[in-house]
Amino acid sequence: MSSQIKETSLQISGMTCAACATRIEKGLKKMAGVEDANVNLALEKSIITYHPDMVDDQDFEKKIQDLGYEVVKEKTEFAITGMTCAACATRIEKGLNKMNGVSMANVNLALEQATVEYEPSQASPADIIHQVEKLGYKAIIKDEEKDMIDYRQKEIQKQKRKFIIAAILSFPLLWSMVGHFSFTSFIYMPPILMNPWLQMIFATPVQFIIGKQFYVSAYKALRNKSANMDVLVVMGTSAAYFYSVYQAIINIGEHHAAQLYFETSSVLITLIILGKLFEARAKGRSSEAIKKLMGLQAKTALVLRDGVELEIPLEEVVVLDTLLVKPGEKIPVDGEVIEGNAAVDESMLTGESIPVDKNIGDALFGSTLNKNGFLKMKATKIGKDTALSQIIKVVEDAQGKKAPIQRLADQISGIFVPIVVGIALVTFLVWIIWVNPGAFASALEAMIAVLVIACPCALGLATPTSIMAGSGRSAEFGILFKGGEHLETTHHIDTVILDKTGTVTNGNPELTDVIVEPFVNEQQFLSLIGAAEKQSEHPLAESIVRGIQAKEIPLGSVQEFEAIPGFGVKATVDQKMVLIGTRKLMKQNSVKFSNALSIMEELEGQGKTAMLASIDGQLAGVIAVADTIKATSQKAIKRLKAMNIDVIMLTGDNERTAVAIGSQVGIEQVIAEVLPEEKAEEVKKLQAAGRKVAMVGDGINDAPALALADIGMAIGTGTDIAMEAADITLIRGDLNSIADAILMSKKTMRNIKQNLFWAFAYNILGIPIAAIGLLAPWLAGAAMAFSSVSVVLNALRLQRVKL
Template identity: 35%
Template sequence: MSTTHVQYDIGGMSCSFCAESIRKAYERTEGVEEVNVSLAHEEVRIRYDSGVLAEVDLKDTLRDLGYTIRDPDKQKRFEEQQREVEQATRRLTLSGAAAIATAGLMLFMIFVRGTFESQALWMDLVTLGLALGTMFGPGRYITEKAYNSLRRRIFNQHVLLEAGAFAGLLGGFLGLFVFPTFPTVHFFAVSVFITTYHILSEYTSLIVRTRASRAVQGLLDLQPDTARRVRDGEVEEVEVDELESGDHVRIKPGESIPVDGTVLEGESAVDESVATGESVPVDKGPGDEVIGGSVNETGTLLVEVTATGDDAFLNQVARQVEEARTMKPGVVQLADRVLKYFVPGVLTIAVASFLFWILVPVVWSGGPFGTEANVQRGAFAALAVLVLGYPCALGMATPLALIRGGGLAANRGILMRSGDAFQIFQDVDTIVLDKTGTITKGEPAVEEVVAFDGNESDVLTRAASAEAFSEHPLADAILDCADERGVEFPDPDEFDSVTGKGIRAEVDEMRILVGKPGWLTEEGIDMTTARDDIDRLQARGYTVVCVAVDETVVGLVAIGDPVKNDAAETVERMKDAGITPVMITGDNERTATAVAETVGIDRVMADVLPDDKRDEIRRLQEGGERVAMVGDGINDAPGLTQADIGIAIGAGTDIAIESADIVLMGDRLGGVMDSYEIGKSSYRKTKQNLLAAFSFNGIGVAAATTGLVHPVFAMIAMVLSVSVVLVNSFAGQLLRGERLNTDFTAESDTSAVDTDASAGAEMKTA
């Protein structure tokens, strides 16, 4: 046995019934050992025996079902999605025009001619043309999907749709050639309307999914394409793919590190936020490891390559994201759970209704159902059951609730990327929050200034003067603080940067040292008077910069990552909703605990690496918790994908956004609970819509079995059911005069309060 894995990006999926159809098709294919389908990210991962099955057969299965395999290149994939939207728009335009024309003809018959019947052959033929044109024009892809599903004994929404559409055609032909009393035009009209409704339903799903991912870019773009390889003292620029373990690479200040490796020569501060998410650069020297994709800030480094290809850090993260995305258990939407039993149920009732009017009058001769087989009534009953059984309102219930919730969310600067976000969020009982860039602002800033000689302004003046020519991020924080406080400072007369330690400068004939406490001790500065304050500030998780003038320490500057203004309030909202907040970070436990205490979080996971974040999320899930995760960095991507709901801060990295179910367009943390409340409200609307739609379908099917339901009344019932769903979804907003944002690209963080968003509780806005 030769077990192989493949993964495909799929085009054409619209609901979890599509995911279920794909899963069933592969499970029934000899040689397939395991299949996982992700609707949210439109992907399938297959484990199969390559000795039994060829990969081309796997691709053919998808294509036979009516789906496409997208190009793995992200830019080309985006272009394909755009073409899908354009194609869906054309289909909706054509089928919508046919539906309007058909409705106009029916209204002409009813209100001008005063009859339900056409009474003219030209009307029958025109409606027949519209029906055939709709079904085999814009609706042809549905017919192909239904046929290929039936071939594999898969009963899904496409099968039921085509059963209803062909029932309409059959009824119309019976009216033309067999039973003159059959309402020919109305049966043909059924084929037009249910096909159009289905195209509209799939169009809404496609729009929601595509628009929410327009800005998504690739993870591996962070890696430079080339590197400076050093061999025998000669430097040559080569493609990164050509590098091998053991090669030596030189990286200059400001450049991205192209590979994972170990520093051989040089000292520098390296921004490793790509891996750890932490905003403060890490000092690197000989023997230290560096990670591909991180940024070399100050000095020049000579690095020995230790990992390439699939073993490199960024490639490992990408692979973890792909695996977690497809392995995460799929969520069957509420509507699809109903349709799972509704589809075969309707088909069974249609057959039973036909057989009833054929057999019962004969078997029970003289009973209330007549004395002979009633073929016309049986056919009418079976056809009416299929027509009334097509769940057009059921199919619209979830997309309309999703559009409603998505519009409310967009008005608050939130993108709800999948239906899972609406359905699962209400059951979440634990929210795991990354620290840097999520709870905190993600940029170093001065938190406190301590003066031992003079005042705080004097300390800032000395520190800013010494750091005036430095490019270190901590120097930027000091200079920004001086500007904010209006502190003026002269440029240094002399300046010397000691990589990884601090600054020596001469200002107005004063010798100034600014740097780490240990370095100042090495330089002969007595740090005794500053020790208590240094320990206090470090205990709070701050990076402490000491300032000495002429061999005497005059003050300290504490630099940290400030907590977001709404972080504590958001944590409190979580607790009020019965949700447990947990902080997870790659930072050290001391810093993590200090930040957690500031915002009111009791559970803290510190020193956690990217793959460990995913494992920690999985452990919580295995313990029975429903978990949402909030993050913004590449290091968060595997965890975001593993979580039941992944929430990305929109100001973060593209891979985090791509891995998430919900994207907060700004950096406001309060959007997490806004999303929760909107999701909870929208799911309630979905259930209300489904109850209303199912009531119409259930009553209609029961009535249709009598064989007495006229197609025009069936169509009226369909229109009423959709109207009820529409009114329930949007009437509240229309009555309150709210603007529904359906573009899903809003960046506003405020909106009118949705009074029904959380069972009567007022939603908080920024």
């Protein structure tokens, strides 16, 4: 057993008594490598002494979970500046993951963001910030990101100033370089520009003042036993600068011109800073979706306090405040109508262009637009809890998570710099020994070109910029991907399972058919039926009453009422005996209904729920209620089939209704009368057959299947639990969003592959060309800057995708 012993503490939730603490203590002590374990119930904390080569924190966490308890963790997002390439992101990630108490750290180069999951008893945000700064970067908690946004703007301005100064100082050096070529002999060359000491005066500020950021970053990288792009830049430009200084010194008093490379180092630094400036601006644009969403929020709210109307900043609104919303104004926060009515444009939230009528009791969502009425509302959700804030959070999370395809790029970037340094040294030796023996200048030029052309920036930006642009654009279409991995997986889907109620259908039953006997007055019939059903609490009764009231038919007066569970209702309305319900109810009350049986069967064959109604013991008519099909369902299913995707309906409803609904929308495969737990089993069966399954649902009963499917899609009009279990939320509730999500996944993956191809191809082609001496160092610098910018610009094309 190892002699090294460590101590760790874990915060534990779920303990209810001393027996719980004892149970955990005993369980931990039984683990191999654990010397001692002490669990404190009052502090909900355990202190464990252990041998780290035999057991670690993850093992303790699993053991505690197996015993039925949870290790408390917190997740914090940090904005990070100072990263220059994928190697920087990898270095920060590794540094954070090595910290005690940190269970997961994910660093996104394109977003300049780190997401860290940690145990609060062992680590804190301050510790994490200190670790990032120790690695040579700057971090700030994202809740305080306004400071970071200001910092980034200042950084862009600083880089811009540096570029202008570097360009002014490098221009005479570039002019002197032009004089070396025979084909540019027509350009006038002032003799003074060939003076090595004047060239040094121009080059030195560029190398050590403008280029100081590269030296600092390279030093910190090497101090932490890693290498990044700045190591390549520093090696290349320093070699060129110091060799030129050496040449200037040894050629003092000589008549022939020294072989100087001051222009190489200066122009390289100038071009790299220009590339960083373009990249920073482009990366700012790639978060445009979140900025647009944030920009939708109202800035102020009109609140009613103590009978006085006050206009206050949005941040000062509190839950249960009474707010006033005038026509043409944005609704400030989520809430409920308590007075008035209006048509509200919710297109920013749902994608639907038709305004929604809002009356007393209806839900309102912050940032939607009141088109024409005056509303008095009660605030129910503010700040981070509003629907818009939740959407922004999902988009940010998706942009911050890595897609599996990015792991390959990260692994390559992590080992890339040392390999390039090795190739550069080999290039130098091959040139000075074999290609051009003794020609130090030629060997140096080839080595510098290799160092500069090999920048792995494009490789590191290839995936995250596409994920950012793709998930941001999807959000504008009302499709929220919860992570980059889901954006990648979705394009593999070959089978879509649809829940029926609330997914294919609207989820709200409506009165669809009223068929009365010849001797019955329809208006009087509906007046009696509506009055009787108004007393019932059954959902179908509510649908019937709603349908009758929509026809503006006054309801009769009820003298007696009785609900008969499983059969229907019995009531006395306007002194008439009214029965509404099943065949059994009619038989029990000796009502003859044989002539209505064929009508009932026909209605039921259409997926409707048919009920018989009698007045004073005589059959008066048949009424039918149905959950109507969404207007877009049939077209959406046809579209999925055209994409060679199998569509299956999975429902707990009876088979006849399910088959009828399926036939109306074009679904041949219908699995009916399925319990919630059986839905997940059906998903498993398809996965076992090698299918990539997307489950689309909206209810609590769909949650297990949504979680189990390769991709779970929750209808945004459904329950919070369904949305929590799903990987994608379709805000509009329109099934066309399924095909849109798959198409956005395909377009994003194609964009990522294009970026990776060009990033790899650029390095694979560029390094050999530089090594054989066909690429001047300054051209290598320009090409390197262009490669990073081109990758970002290609990713930004996703923001113009039309579906």
